[in-house]
Amino acid sequence: MESQQKSLWLDGVRTISPILVGVIPFGLIFGVTASASDVPMLAAWASSFVVFAGASQLAIVEVLGNGGAAAVAILTAVVINARHMMYSADMGRYAVDEPLSVKMSIAYLLTDQAYLVSSHRFPDPVERTGFTSFYLGGALTLWIAWQISTTAGFVLxxxxxxxxxxEFAIPLVFLALLVLAVKDKPGIIAAVVGGAVAVTGVGMPYSLGLLIGALAGVAAGITSERWFA
Amino acid sequence: MTAWIVVVIAGLATFGMRFVFIGLFGEIAVPAWLERGLRYIAPSVLAAITLPAIVAPGGALNVASPFLPAAIIGGLAAWRTKSIGVSIVVGLGTLWILRWLF
Incomplete structure (x- = not known):
């Protein structure tokens, strides 16, 4: 049993490793751009383990670096990270037998990559034996890679x-995530409306245009569902 | 100080969203309205961050900057390869080439 768990851990490490090729440059870019911005370096660096969610960390630096309000930076990060609630709902079915401390570790380490890799490997929560070992092996590997690559970015x-x-890498990262996130026509509508409203609101104080654009996009996506049904 | 407050609150909120359904599994389900809205959050917020940074770099509308073509080519690279890393390399590479040419 002991050795089987260990091999599942290593299996998790092995499975997530190819994904690190995309994560490490992202981490380096975050560190480099954040250190070049006006955001205090130590706070930006600490976000790697306090927040531990790359896109939202970049967004915080982008909003605060452009003189945006603290509340807008927080809300933007919350909106970007809201998708974790979906992962949480799914992972809850696998973590149901674990003690609170393990549940908290699973939650803290939850990322797009850890979720995708482990839900692919364990498609059915009924067969969840070994899930936690596999998940933690992969998720912790990703965490370590993120801490090292973002720190290296700050040093460089x-x-x-x-x-x-x-700094142009920031919109490029978000653009790539956008291209990957648009999966259907209402999604395209949400993106077009969200982007257009945000551009219109470019001059607004506190980077409010971003939040208004994001909310308008979600509303447009939901509304347009019936057109394509 | 402001940056620290933002990082700590964003961190707590992010942990809360990651933990909520793992911790309360069986006690609450994801509400239908939330599930519906979450589907469009990613495309909408990502476009709201990206588009202004590309067509209005520095806060003023400017579609003649090299950022726009560089972003289009970077976006195409992301679409073809599904890789953030490739998109960064191609987009930044295009930007440097355009600056060197013009």
Missing amino acids: GTAIPASLSL
């Missing part, structure tokens, strides 16, 4: 010339 950051415009 100041040595990289501003003329390279590495």
